[in-house]
Amino acid sequence: MGTLLRSGALHRLQTRQVMAALEGEHCDGGGLLLRVSAASAAWVFRYSAPSGRRREMGLGPCERYSAPAAGASLVQARDRAAKARGMLAEVPPRDPIEERQRLREEARREDAERRAAKTSEAATLARCARDYHARVIEPHRSAKHGREWLASLERLMPAPIWKASVASIEAPRLLDAMAGLYRRVPETASRMRQRLEAVFDDAIFRGLCQSNPAVALRRKVRELAKSRTVQSHRALRWADVPGLVRSLRGQPGIAARALEFGLLCASRTGEIIGARWSEFDLEARTWTVSAERMKGGEAHTVPLSDRALSILEELRGLGGQWVFPSPSRPTQPLSNMAMLTLLRRMGYSDRTTVHGLCRASFSTWANETGAARPDVVEAALAHREGDRIRAAYNRAQFAGERRKLLGAWADFCEGRTTGADVIALHAVAA
Secondary structure, rough: OOOEOOOOOOOOHHHHHHHHOEEEEEEEEEEEEEEEEOOOOOEEEEEEOOOEEEEEEEEEOOOOOOOOHHHHHHHHHHHHHHHHHHHHOOOOOOHHHHHHHHHHHHHHHHHHHHHHHHHHHEEHHHHHHHHHHHHHHHHHHHHHHHHHHHHHHHHOHHHHOOOOOOOHHOHHHHHHHHHHHHHHHHHHHHHHHHHHHHHHHHHHHHOOOOHHHHHHHHHHHHHHHHHHOOOOOOOOOHHHHHHHHHHOOOOOOHHHHHHHHHHHHHHHHHHOOOHHHHEEOOOOEEEOOOOOHHOOOOOOEEOOHHHHHHHHHHHHHHHHOEEOOOOOOOOEOOOOOOOHHHHHHHOOOOOOHHHHHHHHHHHHHHHHHOOOHHHHHHHOOOOOOHHHHHHHHHHOOHHHHHHHHHHHHHHHHOOOOOOOHHHHHHHHEE
């Protein structure tokens, strides 16, 4: 049990004694002391702790500038000393200093929990997504991708989820909110789920929530996908491509040159219309599309066929930074609708899209004729390889094969070879 030092009669000091006390220690009884120094005066409670240690606990300063102040300070010090003596008298006894520290730590913890709860409530999904977008997406992605990344979430996420705190959103609730999106716009919904997964991961890292409900949706999303039919881009039969190219050669304008160039390079619409002269090395016969302009986020080098080079030579005199500038606004790139409008004018829009023509027709031709190994075809299409080491190796090893593949594709598009020729040549090479 804890014991008091200098126990005895209590309340020995009077107000006037407190005011007049000189330097030293003045006992009030029951372990309560008034300690006076040249600079200050303070109350001290001296006792033996339950552990047997001799301890002193400060009870605060002693105010002595007036009789009322000194009297009030004395009463307050006696109250505090009485509480400390009560703790020591308990069974089992409590150490007053340790108890004070415990209460302070508990108060700090409760305050921290209140602050965290307040921060968590303020950390809505909308705020977390916008913050992540500003810190991670906007500085490292193209302006167009950055706008689309956030716009789809702001436009399509139901308000009750979008404005809820990230800590309160559970997987079933998120699935209910997104199920309709998967039925209406499955591809967009899939991209949104991936973006939400990144946002929740970031929120977990920052201590704003404990789990990632978007990750838990993966399996459920696959179950939803089984009930829907995936529609691919319309693509022209590869056997009909040479006929389209002949018709295309007779079309005037930049859109016609851009469409043929994209077809020869198996490129996406954005890559074609955003092409800059600075991306080309005509001596090396290559076109390198920067990582920020590629869907997979990795730079892609395209070997150029003779016909692709001749198209570039034809357009060099236009000047400016864009290879395919807008006819009406030369300082801007070609509109992303220009090539589709051309297909409509030529009577092909009901048979193919630009994407389907430039990529799906090429892919089907290459795979069905065996023009190259599947890995080479995928590399030519810039499909992202999951294994980064394997991807780097493939890019290095497939350069020559990709050049031959796109050269053979150019020959086929111009009608110099047929599908049977490609199959026969591939069989001989094998």
